[in-house]
Amino acid sequence: MNKRLEVCLTPALLPLYKVEDYIVVIIDVFRATTSICYGIENGAEAIIPVSQVEECAAYREKGLNYLLAAERDGAVVSGFDFGNSPFSYTPDKVSGKTVVLTTTNGTHALHLSIGAKKIVLGAFINLTALCNWLKTQHENILLVCAGWKNNFNLEDTLFAGAVVEQLKGLQFKTDDPAIAANDLYLLAKDDLSGYLKKTSHSDRLKQLGIEADIAFCLNVDMTTAIPVLQQNKLVKLTA
Amino acid sequence: MNKRLEVCLTPALLPLYKVEDYIVVIIDVFRATTSICYGIENGAEAIIPVSQVEECAAYREKGLNYLLAAERDGAVVSGFDFGNSPFSYTPDKVSGKTVVLTTTNGTHALHLSIGAKKIVLGAFINLTALCNWLKTQHENILLVCAGWKNNFNLEDTLFAGAVVEQLKGLQFKTDDPAIAANDLYLLAKDDLSGYLKKTSHSDRLKQLGIEADIAFCLNVDMTTAIPVLQQNKLVKLTA
Numbered sequence: 001m002n003k004r005l006e007v008c009l010t011p012a013l014l015p016l017y018k019v020e021d022y023i024v025v026i027i028d029v030f031r032a033t034t035s036i037c038y039g040i041e042n043g044a045e046a047i048i049p050v051s052q053v054e055e056c057a058a059y060r061e062k063g064l065n066y067l068l069a070a071e072r073d074g075a076v077v078s079g080f081d082f083g084n085s086p087f088s089y090t091p092d093k094v095s096g097k098t099v100v101l102t103t104t105n106g107t108h109a110l111h112l113s114i115g116a117k118k119i120v121l122g123a124f125i126n127l128t129a130l131c132n133w134l135k136t137q138h139e140n141i142l143l144v145c146a147g148w149k150n151n152f153n154l155e156d157t158l159f160a161g162a163v164v165e166q167l168k169g170l171q172f173k174t175d176d177p178a179i180a181a182n183d184l185y186l187l188a189k190d191d192l193s194g195y196l197k198k199t200s201h202s203d204r205l206k207q208l209g210i211e212a213d214i215a216f217c218l219n220v221d222m223t224t225a226i227p228v229l230q231q232n233k234l235v236k237l238t239a
Numbered sequence: 240m241n242k243r244l245e246v247c248l249t250p251a252l253l254p255l256y257k258v259e260d261y262i263v264v265i266i267d268v269f270r271a272t273t274s275i276c277y278g279i280e281n282g283a284e285a286i287i288p289v290s291q292v293e294e295c296a297a298y299r300e301k302g303l304n305y306l307l308a309a310e311r312d313g314a315v316v317s318g319f320d321f322g323n324s325p326f327s328y329t330p331d332k333v334s335g336k337t338v339v340l341t342t343t344n345g346t347h348a349l350h351l352s353i354g355a356k357k358i359v360l361g362a363f364i365n366l367t368a369l370c371n372w373l374k375t376q377h378e379n380i381l382l383v384c385a386g387w388k389n390n391f392n393l394e395d396t397l398f399a400g401a402v403v404e405q406l407k408g409l410q411f412k413t414d415d416p417a418i419a420a421n422d423l424y425l426l427a428k429d430d431l432s433g434y435l436k437k438t439s440h441s442d443r444l445k446q447l448g449i450e451a452d453i454a455f456c457l458n459v460d461m462t463t464a465i466p467v468l469q470q471n472k473l474v475k476l477t478a
Binding site: 009010012013016148149150151152153154157176177179180183184187198199 | 248252255387388389390393396419422423437
C-alpha cells in the first residue's frame with residue numbers, strides 16, 4: 001500500500017489534488033483522447049490540443065505542416081482540415097504530421113494538470129498498453145476524467161474504472177471515487193455501449209450524428225501507443 | 240419528463256448548478272444530516288448548523304436555551320454539551336431545545352445552496368418520508384452530497400442513489416451522476432455497511448471509534464421528520 005491510485009471525477013475537482021505528486025492520466029473517451037491515441041498510433045508526429053477554434057486557426061499561419069481539426073455542433077468548421085472524429089486520424093491522413101485539435105473538456109483537464117510528474121492520455125483503445133506501462137512506474141497515479149462542462153460523466157468514469165480494474169491489488173491504495181468508478185465499470189463492462197445508452201450524453205451524441213464515432217471509441221485495446229505531454233505537444237511515449 | 244432529478248456529487252460542483260431552479264436536498268449521512276433528522280424528529284425546536292467551533296461557542300452567551308454540539312477528533316470539545324453522535328439527539332436531551340451543531344461538510348453544502356426554492360435534509364433514517372414528500376412537489380430536485388473535504392464520498396452518493404431509486408420513473412429526467420449514484424446504491428443496498436467497509440472513510444471512522452454511530456446512520460426509515468432550512472435554522476417541515 002505504498003502508492004495511491006485515485007480518480008478525479010471532473011476537472012473542477014483537480015484543485016483538491018496536488019498534481020505534482022502524481023502521474024496524471026487524462027481521460028476524454030468521447031472523443032478527444034480516443035482520437036489522439038489513434039492519431040499518435042498512426043504516426044502523427046505530434047498533436048497539439050487547444051481549447052478555442054481561433055487558437056487552432058492561428059496555426060494556419062505557422063506553415064502547411066499543421067493539420068487543423070475543429071468542430072462545432074458535429075460539423076467540421078469551414079476552412080479546417082477535419083473534425084474530431086477518430087476516423088480522421090488514419091495513417092494516410094496524419095502520418096508525419098502535426099495535428100492541432102480543438103477540444104474543450106480535454107484541454108481544460110490538461111491545463112489544470114500542468115506540473116504533474118508526467119501527463120499521459122488514456123482511452124479504451126489503448127487501455128491495456130496504458131495499464132502495462134503504469135504498472136512499471138513507481139508513482140502515485142491520478143486518473144483525471146475530463147467530464148462534460150466540468151461535471152461528472154459516465155463514459156470517462158467507466159474508463160477510469162477499467163484502469164483501476166487492471167491495477168487494483170498491486171499495492172495501490174484507492175480512494176472512494178476509484179472504488180465507485182471500478183464498481184460502475186464492472187457493472188457495465190460486458191456491454192459498455194448498452195450501459196451508456198441510458199445516459200443523457202448518449203442522446204446528445206445521437207443528435208450530433210456521431211454514433212459510429214462512439215462505437216469506435218468503445219473498442220478496447222486496438223492500439224498500443226501512449227500519448228505523453230511534452231511542452232504543449234502530445235507525442236508518443238518512448239519507454 | 241418535465242422535471243429534472245440531478246445529483247451534485249460534491250459541494251465543489253455546486254457552482255455548475257443554478258440552485259434557484261431546484262429544491263435542494265443536503266446529504267451528509269455520516270453524521271450531520273442523520274443527527275439533525277433524528278434531533279428534529281425527537282422534538283428539537285431548531286438546529287443551527289455552523290462550520291466553526293468558535294461560531295458555536297458564541298451562542299453560549301445568547302442564553303441557556305441553546306445546546307452546543309462540537310467535536311474534534313471524535314471527542315466532545317471541552318465546555319460543550321455534546322458532540323455529533325446521533326445518540327446525543329434523543330428526546331430527553333433535545334426536546335424543546337435549539338441545538339447549535341458544528342459540521343464542516345454539511346454547513347458548506349448548505350451555504351452554497353442558499354437561494355434554492357427550498358433546502359431540506361436527507362439521511363437513510365428519513366429516506367422514505369423524504370421521498371414521499373418530494374413526490375408531492377412539482378419542482379426540479381437537486382440532491383447535494385456534502386462529501387468529504389469537497390470531494391466525492393461513497394456514503395452520501397449511495398443515499399442519493401436511494402432517493403433516485405424511489406423517484407425514478409416518475410417523470411423525472413436524470414443526469415449521469417444520478418444514474419451512477421443509483422447503480423451504486425443498487426449494488427450496495429442489500430448490505431450498505433459491508434459495502435462501505437471497503438472505503439477509506441471507513442478506516443478513518445473506525446479510528447475515531449464511532450462505529451456505533453455509523454451503524455445507526457445506516458438504519459433506514461426510522462423517522463419521518465424532514466428538516467427544512469428557514470433563515471439560518473433547520474426546523475421541522477410542515478406540509
